[in-house]
């Protein structure tokens with residue numbers, strides 16, 4: 001599928017605010033790719049596809065996780081928002097004809113990140129957090145500046161902000177988020 005076709009299909013499957021966010025992530029990722037001399041079209045496509053599984057209700061996401069054999073009852077019970085990123089590469093491959101492994105990997109780890117990410121993976125993780133339609137939260141201005149100056153510092157900063165926020169809300173913090181943070185904190 002070309003990007004135009006992907007956009008049309010996403011527009012039908014995502015609610016308007018989610019589609020707006022999706023396009024914001026795609027353009028932000030492409031801009032960051034310019035800054036770091038990465039592949040623009042891959043960054044744009046990964047940005048478009050990162051939330052492609054968000055068009056499904058949680059029960060449907062759960063059913064799809066079973067279908068693709070990626071169900072992790074405990075993990076998804078504690079953090080249901082992780083299902084849409086675990087599903088993303090499967091949905092992108094099956095319904096959006098995406099076969100680029102770098103893109104599929106970047107959309108898979110966009111919620112928690114992971115240790116030793118590629119630049120494209122970091123770009124999608126960061127672009128999801130900073131895209132222009134995001135509501136202002138503490139630290140966002142700093143994250144937006146770091147996004148165009150240092151991908152590792154920016155990744156570390158976003159993880160720290162996320163962990164602090166989850167703690168302040170009394171929410172659980174997933175082990176993948178902690179592992180990613182520990183990795184980037186030590187760099």
Ligand SMILES: [Fe+2]
Nearest residue numbers: 050051110111
């Ligand atoms: Fe997402």
Ligand SMILES: [Fe+2]
Nearest residue numbers: 021050051128
């Ligand atoms: Fe997103």
